[in-house]
Amino acid sequence: MAAVVALILVITIPRYRTNKALRDLGYDNATIKNIRAQKLTDTLLDNQYYSAYLAQSINDGTLNLDYLPYYTSVSTDRGLSNADFLLIGRLLDKGYEQDQIQNLLSSLHYWEITPLLVFDYQPIEQNYIDDCLAHEDVNSQSHFELSNSYYTPYQDPIPVPVTDATMLVNKTYYLSDTYTPDPLVDLSTWYAATGRQLQQEAADALAALCDAGRAVGVTFYAASAYRDYQSQSTIYNSYISSMGQEAADAASARPGYSEHQTGLAVDLAASNEDDHAEFKDTNAFIWVSSNCYTYGWILRFPEGKETITGYEYEPWHYRYLGVDLATKVAASGMTYDEYWCLYLKPWDNEANKPSDAILNALDSTSSSSSAEASADASAAASTAAAQ
Numbered sequence: 001m002a003a004v005v006a007l008i009l010v011i012t013i014p015r016y017r018t019n020k021a022l023r024d025l026g027y028d029n030a031t032i033k034n035i036r037a038q039k040l041t042d043t044l045l046d047n048q049y050y051s052a053y054l055a056q057s058i059n060d061g062t063l064n065l066d067y068l069p070y071y072t073s074v075s076t077d078r079g080l081s082n083a084d085f086l087l088i089g090r091l092l093d094k095g096y097e098q099d100q101i102q103n104l105l106s107s108l109h110y111w112e113i114t115p116l117l118v119f120d121y122q123p124i125e126q127n128y129i130d131d132c133l134a135h136e137d138v139n140s141q142s143h144f145e146l147s148n149s150y151y152t153p154y155q156d157p158i159p160v161p162v163t164d165a166t167m168l169v170n171k172t173y174y175l176s177d178t179y180t181p182d183p184l185v186d187l188s189t190w191y192a193a194t195g196r197q198l199q200q201e202a203a204d205a206l207a208a209l210c211d212a213g214r215a216v217g218v219t220f221y222a223a224s225a226y227r228d229y230q231s232q233s234t235i236y237n238s239y240i241s242s243m244g245q246e247a248a249d250a251a252s253a254r255p256g257y258s259e260h261q262t263g264l265a266v267d268l269a270a271s272n273e274d275d276h277a278e279f280k281d282t283n284a285f286i287w288v289s290s291n292c293y294t295y296g297w298i299l300r301f302p303e304g305k306e307t308i309t310g311y312e313y314e315p316w317h318y319r320y321l322g323v324d325l326a327t328k329v330a331a332s333g334m335t336y337d338e339y340w341c342l343y344l345k346p347w348d349n350e351a352n353k354p355s356d357a358i359l360n361a362l363d364s365t366s367s368s369s370s371a372e373a374s375a376d377a378s379a380a381a382s383t384a385a386a387q
Contacts, residue, residue, distance in 0.1 A: 018041055018045065019032055021045055022035060022041070022044065022045065025044065025045075025048065025049075025050040026050045026052075026055070027044075027050065027055055028055075030059070031055045031058055031059055034058050034059055035058060038058065038063075040058065043068070047069070049068065049069065049071075049072050050072065051071060051072040051073075051074070051075075052075070052076050053071055053072075053074055053075060053076045053078075053079060053080075054068075054071040054072055056076055057071055064080075064085065066085075066354075066355070067080065067084075067085055067088060069098055069102065070084075070088060070101065070102060070105060072102070073102040073103075073105045073106040074105050074106060078105075080105075082354075082358045082361050082362050083110065083362060084105070084110065085354050085358050086342060086343075086354050086358065086359070086362060087110065087113060087114065087117075087342065088101055088105075089352045089353055089354050090117055090341065090342055090345075090352070091104070091113075091116065091117070092349075092352040093347055093348050093349055093352040093353075094116070094117065094121055095121045096116075096121070096125070100125045103125055103126065103129065104116070104125055104129065107129045107132075107133070108129060108132055108133075111141045111144070111333065111334070112132045112139070112144075114334060114338045114341075114342060115144065115150075115307070115308045115338060116128065116150075117338060117341035117342055117345075118151065118308055118335075118337045118338055118341055119150040119151040120150060120151055120152055120155070122150060127148070128146075128150060131146045131147055131148055132146070134147065135147070141333045142302075142304055142333065143303075143304035143305075144304060144305055144307055144308060145304070145306075145307055146307050151171075151310065153171035153172075153249060153310055154171055154172075154254065154257070156172065157172065157173075157174050158172055158173050158174070159173070159174060159175075159176070160173045160174065160175055161173075161345075161346050163175075163179070163181075163262075165199075165201065165202075165264060165320060165321055165322050165325070166321065166322075166325060166340070166344055167262060167264075168336065168337065168340040168341075168344070168345075169257060169258065169259050169261070169262055170257065170309070170310065170337055171249075171253075171254075171257055171310050173257075174256040174257045175229070175256050175257075175261050175262070176229075176256065177229040177230075177255070177256060178229075179229070179261060180228065181199045181226065181262060181263030181264075183199070183200055184197045184198070184199060184226055184263055185197060185198065185199070185200050185203050187203055187206070187222060187225060188207070190207075190210075191206055191207050191210045191221055191222060192206070192221050192222035192223075192225060192266075193221065193222065193223050193224075196222050196224070196225040196226070197225055197226040197263065198222075198225050198226055198263050198264070198266070198320075199226075199262075199263040199264055199320075201320070201322070202263065202264045202266075202296075202320035205295050205296045205297065205320055205322075206222060206266060206297075206320075208295050209288070209291075209292060209295040209297060212291065212295065213284065213287055213288065213291075216287065218283050218284055218287040218288075219270070219271045219272050219273075219284065220268050220269060220270050220271060220282075220284035220288060221268070221269060221271055222266040222267065222268060222269075223266075223267050223268065223269040223316075224260065224266065224267035225260070225263070225265070225266050225267075226260060226261070226262075226263040227258060227260035227261060228261065229255050229256060229261060230255070232253065232254075232255045232256075232258045232260065232261060233255035235252060236248060236252050236253065236254055236255055239251060239252045249310075250310075250311065250312050251311075251312055253311075259300065259317075259319055264319060264320040264321075265300070265317065265318065265319045265320070266317075266318055266320075267314075267316045267317055267318075268284065268285075268288060268316050268318060269284075269316065270282035270283070270284035270285070271284075278315075279315050279316045280315040285315050285316075288318070289315065292318055292326070293323075293326040293327050293329070293330040294323065294326075294327070295323065295326075296320050296321060296322045296323045296325075296326045297318045297319065297320055297321070297326055298318065298319055298321060298326050298329050298330060298336060299315070299317070299318060300314070300317050300318060300319040300336060301313060301314040301317055302335070303315070305335050308335045308337060308338060309335050309337060319336065321336075328343075343362075
């Protein structure tokens with residue numbers, strides 16, 4: 001009999017102690033039952049993991065063990081999604097530590113964190129968090145400004161890793177001085193100024209966009225399209241001569257860093273409207289900015305996102321991506337810089353890449369509202385050929 005009692009005590013006392021330890025963390029008896037069923041007891045106690053959201057996820061069976069620590073960093077209202085898991089993987093791949101990412105998740109909205117994928121690595125992430133919080137009254141998914149700079153243009157240049165329609169060309173990713181799209185085709189003067197060229201797919205998409213506009217009484221054309229390395233060098237150097245290096249970099253791309261060299265970008269101008277009106281004030285802009293993605297184009301440098309793109313607002317500058325990708329970018333509310341770094345950038349370490357289940361789920365869904373594009377760019381007429 002004594003042996004039986006001893007055996008019962010050996011079994012029940014440790015169980016009682018672990019249950020008490022879990023209750024001390026904040027878990028109730030129903031959750032503790034699920035913790036034991038999912039064999040999470042040691043992990044939770046060893047790391048002292050608890051949050052209301054973690055408890056909820058354990059109970060409803062949605063907990064993803066690969067990201068367990070991050071469940072302690074967010075509220076139940078905020079939660080974590082497949083998009084968050086991808087963002088966590090990208091931040092890890094950029095060099096951020098787990099505790100830094102937890103701090104970011106607990107302090108900021110998703111759309112406040114994604115610019116960090118474009119910016120330089122921030123060893124003291126709290127400085128960035130404080131800057132975002134200082135602007136929380138004016139920032140939103142469609143407008144993002146900061147007091148300090150977190151990106152050093154042209155500091156660590158990287159060759160464009162792929163040269164298809166998805167390629168990112170910005171102040172980090174560049175094309176060589178010998179890169180020429182193939183094939184380039186001449187644009188009809190029905191759709192562009194004389195002598196303009198684009199890649200064939202983009203040329204066809206421009207024609208479709210222009211024809212759709214004409215069908216509803218809105219007319220416009222490509223004032224600028226493909227530009228080779230040397231032409232961009234001439235333009236950029238002229239800006240330096242007239243306004244200095246800093247202002248030139250805000251208004252024009254350095255040679256090799258211009259989207260125009262891809263043969264996938266255009267600067268649009270309105271026709272049959274007030275010749276003195278800036279493009280942003282035309283019916284052409286209103287229609288194009290609202291409908292471009294359905295023909296495979298995006299407004300590349302939107303108003304309110306200058307901090308992220310590194311360029312002044314350019315209501316005339318559109319980039320061809322293809323209908324599927326352009327639609328996803330528009331739905332995301334992100335700049336293309338953010339979207340590419342989040343969804344398309346090659347991984348430095350494949351170990352940080354989320355599972356195929358997560359990636360496949362993300363590919364079949366879209367998030368957020370469409371990016372907005374409206375308001376002032378006072379230098380539009382004089383700088384339309386700059387970017």
